[in-house]
Amino acid sequence: MVESRVILHAHWLSSCSWRVRAMLHAKSIPFxxxxxxxxxxxKQLTEEYRAINPAQKVPALEIDGVTxxxxxxxxxxxxxxxPEPKLMPxxxxxxxxxxxxxxxxxxxxxxxQNFGLKKHLGTEEKFLSFTKYWTERGLQTLNDLLAKTSGAYCIGDQITLADIxxxxxxxxxxxxxxxxxxxxPIVSKVYENLLKEELFQATHPKATKEKLKINL
Ligand SMILES: N[C@@H](CCC(=O)N[C@@H](CS)C(=O)NCC(=O)O)C(=O)O
Structure with missing residues (x-):
């Protein structure tokens, strides 16, 4: 395997960035x-960043000599x-x-619910009611799915990509x-269990904001 520095292009509060940050942390990969x-x-909309991610979104990961x-x-x-520790069933x-x-x-x-949609949905109010509708539908789906699969976490008691x-x-x-x-309630229970895990505390947006000394 090509050894190289691992660089995560991310935003501290972005959920998609948190997925990758947690993944790197779980596998003890320094980055x-x-x-x-x-x-x-x-900044994601600049030509400079487009060369990193053609979708002009975060995250992007430089690893093993590729992006x-x-x-x-x-x-x-x-x-x-x-593969270790295993994060798939x-x-x-x-x-x-x-x-x-x-x-x-x-x-x-x-x-x-990506805030990139905001400017295409007219008013703040329209954006919020659109995102709320789809998030609530998604959460209902998740609750029904988790009723079949969850233990302490999404799939039994093993932390997997689903939890991330x-x-x-x-x-x-x-x-x-x-x-x-x-x-x-099932989403809520699994979420509360997961929030107690070191994996999510160490990679939490608030911890990341502090670590990166981001002032807003
Ligand atoms: N499917 C992509 C989605 C990436 C994405 O939507 N990222 C958001 C942050 S979570 C973003 O960069 N938004 C800024 C924008 O849309 O301009 C992934 O999973 O990486």
């Missing part, structure tokens, strides 16, 4: 996080190249269950969209 200001200055984009592709690459059925949860979040919720997708998305919903998790 440098380079902040991309996607909120105030819109990877799309958080799920990055997570799978890390899992494939650094053993059976094909459980891996499919894990991906149902990942897809519900990655395709079904996150893109429909779940925590950042629920944190977003609760902190930004002020969603009440009481309506989704």
């Amino acid at each position: 440098e996080e380079r902040p991309v200001d996607i909120v105030k200055t819109g 990877l984009v799309e958080s799920m592709a990055i997570m799978q690459y890390i899992e494939d190249t650094r 053993d059976t094909a059925l459980q891996r499919a269950r894990m991906r149902e949860i990942c897809e519900t979040i990655v395709s079904g919720i996150q893109p429909l 997708c779940l925590v950042p998305q629920i944190y977003n919903g609760v902190s930004r969209h002020k969603l009440d998790l009481k309506t989704y």
